[in-house]
Amino acid sequence: MTSESDPQRREVLHSIACLSGAALSLPHAAMATTDSTSTRRYKPSLLVGDLGDPILASSIPVGEPWVFSYPFKGTPAFLIRLPQPVAPTPLKTAKGQAYQSHSGVGPSNTLVAYSAICAHKMMYPTPAISFIGFRPGIRDEPSQVIHCCGDDSRYDPTKGARVLAGPAEQPLASILLRWDPKTDTLHAVGTAGGEMFNAFFEKYALKLVLDNVAQAQDLCDRTTRAKPLSAYSRQLQTCRA
Secondary structure, three states: OOOHHHHHHHHHHHHHHHHHHHOOOOOOHHHHOOOOOOOOEEEEEEOOOOOOOEOEEEHOEOOOOEEEOEEEEEEEEEEEEOOOOOOOEEEEOOOOOEEOOOOOOOOOOOEEEOOOOOOOOOOOOOOOOOEEEEEEEEOOOEEEEEEEEOOEEEEHHHOEEEEEEEOOOOOOOOEEEEEEEEEEEEEEEEEEEEOHHHHHHHHHHHHHOOOOOOOOOOEEOEEEEEHHHHHHHOOOOOOOO
């Protein structure tokens, strides 16, 4: 027996099937896995504010994480200014493959950027809430760390986002930045370390649609918007002590 709603039902089922397929059919540039550790170059994207004006490196305050998308429109990253210059750090992925994080950039080599996708359960900042953020360090940790409340993984932003504590098995992937000293502008240009973008899109394809992240699996354009985490997410989850 059929009804007038059958065509609509078939259309909904077809859309869901297409969405599931899209999660498994990423652009070629997204096919790097956590095994791939060499520096990967993506299309450069200029970091801009809400009005499209370039973000000036010297305007980023110390200790306040900013969020921007890179290398895909649906993959958030943190931009952080640290109190001291950042030097390269030798690191390893969960597979034991060695790589080296990059130096800080900007006027004093203190600006770094990392994927904001936790390397354990892939929690990430959303417009509604963020379980991952920049919080005070404890004991012998640096003054501030990247901390995911969801699984209590803690990362050292001064050492390539290496794991300090918790179940995460590898550092956060580094987002490579290029600073222009003449204009004080910043471009995101690539990544280093273990990427998790395939698994992220497979897990969150539907949620990204519901959050109105248009073309989440498309590479970023020539610009990508950046804003403070406190303005990006309506609620910043408080971690237990």
